[in-house]
Amino acid sequence: MITFELNDTLKGIEQFVHQFAEETLRPLAREADEKGSVEPHVIKMLGQIAGGRATVVPEEQDGRDGRPGIGNMLSIIGSEELAWGDAAMILNIPGPGLAGPSINAAGTEEQKRRYLHEVFKGDYPRFGALAVTEPQAGSDVSNVQTTAVRDGDEWIINGTKIYCTNGARADVLVLNATLDKTKGRAGQKLFVIEKGTPGMIVGKIEKKLGLSASETAELVFDNCRIPFGNILGGEDALNPTSGFKGTMKTFDASRPSVAAMAVGIGRASFEYVRDWARDEIPAHSRRRPFVELKLATMERELEVSRLLCRKAAWMADARIPNSKEASMSKAYAPLAALRACIGAIEIMGPEGYSKEHLVEKWYRDIKVFDIFEGTGQINRVVISRQILGRLDEAVKTS
Amino acid sequence: MDLRPTEEQQAIIEAVRDLAINEIRPNAREYEEDGRAPERIEKQLFEMGISTPIPENFGGQGVFDALTSVMIAEELAFGDPGVAFSVLWAGAAATLVDIACSDSERAELLPQLAEGARAYVALAERDAGADITQLELSANAEGTLTGRKYAVVNADLSAIRLVAASGPTLWLLDADAEPSARPEDKMGLRSARTFKVDYDGASATKLGRDAEAVRIALLRIKLLNAGIALGLSRAALEYATQYAKERTAFGRPIGAFQGISFKIADRAMDLETARLITLKAAWAVDNLRPEADRLVMAACGHAAAAAVANADDGVQILGGHGYMRDHPEEMWYRDALTLATFESASMVGDVYLSAAYQPASR
Numbered sequence: 001m002i003t004f005e006l007n008d009t010l011k012g013i014e015q016f017v018h019q020f021a022e023e024t025l026r027p028l029a030r031e032a033d034e035k036g037s038v039e040p041h042v043i044k045m046l047g048q049i050a051g052g053r054a055t056v057v058p059e060e061q062d063g064r065d066g067r068p069g070i071g072n073m074l075s076i077i078g079s080e081e082l083a084w085g086d087a088a089m090i091l092n093i094p095g096p097g098l099a100g101p102s103i104n105a106a107g108t109e110e111q112k113r114r115y116l117h118e119v120f121k122g123d124y125p126r127f128g129a130l131a132v133t134e135p136q137a138g139s140d141v142s143n144v145q146t147t148a149v150r151d152g153d154e155w156i157i158n159g160t161k162i163y164c165t166n167g168a169r170a171d172v173l174v175l176n177a178t179l180d181k182t183k184g185r186a187g188q189k190l191f192v193i194e195k196g197t198p199g200m201i202v203g204k205i206e207k208k209l210g211l212s213a214s215e216t217a218e219l220v221f222d223n224c225r226i227p228f229g230n231i232l233g234g235e236d237a238l239n240p241t242s243g244f245k246g247t248m249k250t251f252d253a254s255r256p257s258v259a260a261m262a263v264g265i266g267r268a269s270f271e272y273v274r275d276w277a278r279d280e281i282p283a284h285s286r287r288r289p290f291v292e293l294k295l296a297t298m299e300r301e302l303e304v305s306r307l308l309c310r311k312a313a314w315m316a317d318a319r320i321p322n323s324k325e326a327s328m329s330k331a332y333a334p335l336a337a338l339r340a341c342i343g344a345i346e347i348m349g350p351e352g353y354s355k356e357h358l359v360e361k362w363y364r365d366i367k368v369f370d371i372f373e374g375t376g377q378i379n380r381v382v383i384s385r386q387i388l389g390r391l392d393e394a395v396k397t398s
Numbered sequence: 399m400d401l402r403p404t405e406e407q408q409a410i411i412e413a414v415r416d417l418a419i420n421e422i423r424p425n426a427r428e429y430e431e432d433g434r435a436p437e438r439i440e441k442q443l444f445e446m447g448i449s450t451p452i453p454e455n456f457g458g459q460g461v462f463d464a465l466t467s468v469m470i471a472e473e474l475a476f477g478d479p480g481v482a483f484s485v486l487w488a489g490a491a492a493t494l495v496d497i498a499c500s501d502s503e504r505a506e507l508l509p510q511l512a513e514g515a516r517a518y519v520a521l522a523e524r525d526a527g528a529d530i531t532q533l534e535l536s537a538n539a540e541g542t543l544t545g546r547k548y549a550v551v552n553a554d555l556s557a558i559r560l561v562a563a564s565g566p567t568l569w570l571l572d573a574d575a576e577p578s579a580r581p582e583d584k585m586g587l588r589s590a591r592t593f594k595v596d597y598d599g600a601s602a603t604k605l606g607r608d609a610e611a612v613r614i615a616l617l618r619i620k621l622l623n624a625g626i627a628l629g630l631s632r633a634a635l636e637y638a639t640q641y642a643k644e645r646t647a648f649g650r651p652i653g654a655f656q657g658i659s660f661k662i663a664d665r666a667m668d669l670e671t672a673r674l675i676t677l678k679a680a681w682a683v684d685n686l687r688p689e690a691d692r693l694v695m696a697a698c699g700h701a702a703a704a705a706v707a708n709a710d711d712g713v714q715i716l717g718g719h720g721y722m723r724d725h726p727e728e729m730w731y732r733d734a735l736t737l738a739t740f741e742s743a744s745m746v747g748d749v750y751l752s753a754a755y756q757p758a759s760r
Contacts, residue, residue: 300700300748305671331663383663
């Protein structure tokens with residue numbers, strides 16, 4: 001039966017996370033943005049408070065006895081609320097991060113136990129990261145040049161990864177590398193590299209338009225040796241086609257979460273300017289009807305964006321394939337949120353670009369949401385292929 | 399959160415879809431030229447209990463919730479938006495009476511409707527579109543009406559004539575009232591036989607349990623237009639998608655060009671967002687949620703905008719063929735904006751939503 005009601009667990013989490021975002025993240029947002037980093041003691045505190053996210057009973061998360069779980073819904077509801085607080089800060093919350101979904105999708109039980117649980121135990125903050133992008137391979141993931149060569153009980157990794165969130169500090173890094181460039185995607189596998197492995201060199205830490213407080217690193221692998229068992233999925237992963245699918249499955253889970261973060265930023269802008277306009281734009285102002293109409297459009301577009309995220313998450317929890325819906329949420333929500341951020345600055349005028357308010361920061365932060373985890377364009381490729389089929393296949397091979 | 403329709407809803411959708419694809423779509427051009435929905439289809443939908451939902455104790459086959467009725471609207475409009483508009487807005491009288499009226503009013507009117515009495519609901523106005531909070535047609539204490547309505551289906555043939563007035567309030571035109579009704583020679587939705595009706599001086603009787611019941615019932619039937627917009631969007635998108643797979647240019651199907659495939663992706667997102675917010679609005683109406691009115695207005699606006707965009711790109715993707723009457727895209731292009739005049743996102747839906755941001759002093 002169709003219902004848009006969230007269950008009590010989800011409502012509780014939504015409330016809890018919102019409070020955390022409002023009381024802890026938002027007040028620290030400006031300072032972190034200016035410093036370009038988050039203080040270690042704040043990171044530790046974020047880790048302790050966000051530990052509350054783990055209070056959901058696991059069977060409810062994963063689903064049991066044929067009943068759908070809520071793990072994906074939980075993730076998008078949390079993402080929206082956290083990003084409403086501050087999107088850059090939340091990327092500093094310790095945990096597996098984007099390494100999580102790929103290990104979950106492609107790892108063996110032993111690997112999941114080790115890299116998702118054991119590593120993250122203990123008192124001090126630990127991070128996971130996913131390294132996919134290379135200087136010459138963004139959306140075209142199949143074009144990665146990083147190689148993995150087997151040498152007895154080890155893999156030797158060589159190559160360069162860029163734009164890796166939390167890459168420098170990652171305790172668990174997942175990366176994709178090719179075993180055989182001639183096989184394209186099928187030649188790629190996912191590997192785990194632990195912090196401090198010789199041959200893994202941290203390169204440049206990027207300076208960015210927005211999300212300044214989030215670490216974005218270049219990683220260079222120079223004859224980096226890792227144990228054979230660090231290939232995700234173990235020996236089975238060497239069967240043809242299993243590795244690349246793992247990466248793609250990761251996107252189906254992570255895209256709606258990233259889209260939900262965009263909704264959170266858009267909503268932050270919308271709510272801020274709504275309240276500002278109520279107090280600051282006089283009733284007789286000729287701008288007033290324009291402002292009211294703009295607010296209404298923002299509200300509607302953010303609402304439908306949220307629904308796209310929720311549908312994609314609900315499908316994932318119900319084990320319904322959701323590639324199209326995941327890409328729709330990611331293609332639609334960041335642009336709707338960007339329009340909300342632009343609208344907020346337009347409404348506030350010169351107050352809007354001032355660093356006295358966070359709207360200028362949200363406008364800088366939001367832009368990357370139409371770029372990372374798949375640009376709007378590559379998501380449109382995914383969506384249209386789902387609708388039209390692979391019409392470009394014939395052209396490519398000819 | 400759950401987005402699976404019930405088995406009952408699924409069965410209804412399939413029955414209506416079958417009729418829409420096999421009976422309505424193949425003849426849509428003929429209906430448009432006739433300027434009316436075919437009696438055979440009207441009769442069939444009536445007998446299936448689809449178009450005019452009436453409770454069993456009043457001689458009908460049962461009623462639907464708002465969710466089911468928007469699903470029906472989408473499926474019918476996939477066959478032909480004009481036929482859907484015609485049939486559903488006639489049938490909406492039954493829903494309006496069932497939800498808004500007192501027991502005695504229901505006992506009087508519903509059995510007549512169950513026996514097949516023709517009915518209409520007059521809602522849309524020039525300045526309000528179908529915004530039920532901005533209606534200007536008024537009634538005085540004696541029940542004399544002042545004002546004009548648009549898109550009134552089969553105004554000359556209907557025995558039970560319901561008129562929505564400011565408040566909103568609901569009125570039943572007296573049997574001897576003869577308001578001037580002129581046929582609308584419209585750009586689109588031509589298979590819906592509609593009239594522009596001037597009610598000045600017409601006498602009517604007030605209906606409805608209370609203002610709240612009338613408001614909910616009007617919200618409920620207003621959502622039919624969102625459902626029709628969904629069906630239109632889906633029709634235009636599917637047709638253009640099929641064409642993009644088959645038509646080749648420069649040695650490949652045109653769908654292999656991103657200039658075309660990205661349009662299709664964008665319009666598919668418009669349809670998907672429109673369907674989600676329409677379903678959410680219907681769910682909110684069914685559950686009497688406080689945000690129901692905002693969601694209904696947002697859904698109608700968003701769905702209308704999606705229909706206009708889908709029909710526009712539908713014609714564009716077919717290129718010259720899209721402009722010709724050999725293909726249905728040009729018809730949907732006309733239908734979409736005709737439908738959207740009641741709902742257009744910026745002119746009605748968002749204007750309604752924006753009222754919440756006005757200073758209290760206004």
